[in-house]
Amino acid sequence: MFAERYVTALRFVLVAFVTCVASVIHTLLGVIVVGLFPSLAATVGVFRRWALAEDRTWTIKETWLLFHRLWKSELAGANALGWLETGLWAVLLFDYWVVNFHVTSVFGTFVAGFLFFVMIFVLLVTAVSWVLHAHFSENVMWVFRMSIQMIIARPLMSLILACGELAVLAACWQWPGLFMTFGWSFPAAVATWVVWQYGKLPGFSPASREKK
DSSP, X not given: OHHHHHHHHHHHHHHHHHHHHHHHHHHHHTTTTTTHHHHHHHHHHHHHHHHHOSOOOOOHHHHHHHHHHHHHHTTTHHHHHHHHHHHXXXXXXXXXXXXXXXXXXXXXXXXXXXXXXXXXXXXXXXXXXXXXXXXXXXXXXXXXXXXXXXXXXXXXXXXXXXXXXXXXXXXXXXXHHHHHHHTTHHHHHHHHHHHHHHSOBTTBSHHHHHHO
């Protein structure tokens, strides 16, 4: 059992590395503006299929071709979701910058603290939204609304997701080579795994894989 899990872990590392390389190349292929968000969606899509796959002996070629196929299919939907969330983050970060560095009153401090917790919440919503986008063929607003509902209705999932992403961030801070090697593959994999385990989505859970 240990040997089997060890081999599976090594295969996952290979898939994560290939996915990272593919995301960089496809982002440049889309001149960044068009290719960035489809690359993120394709990354999550690869990990979603990995979670549900019965045979995880993927070759480099198979992983690359799957990523490329998902990237092409996400050129419209992923950009719609990605630029919507980019606009939201731009507003939040600008407001936080204003109240944190330009408003020195007690009220400004309170608003800055409130915005900080709002940004943590939106960060979790953003992470979950890409997993839902990869799993459901729904419009952007449905995905965003459902992500908010899941973060509120699944507190255990939200807590584990926050701890997992924080652990990835700490690891990348301690060993910068991890981010250089795997990019956003590990954060995307953590979000996908947490939703798979605790999101209780129809057709996307460990039980769903056992039934296949």
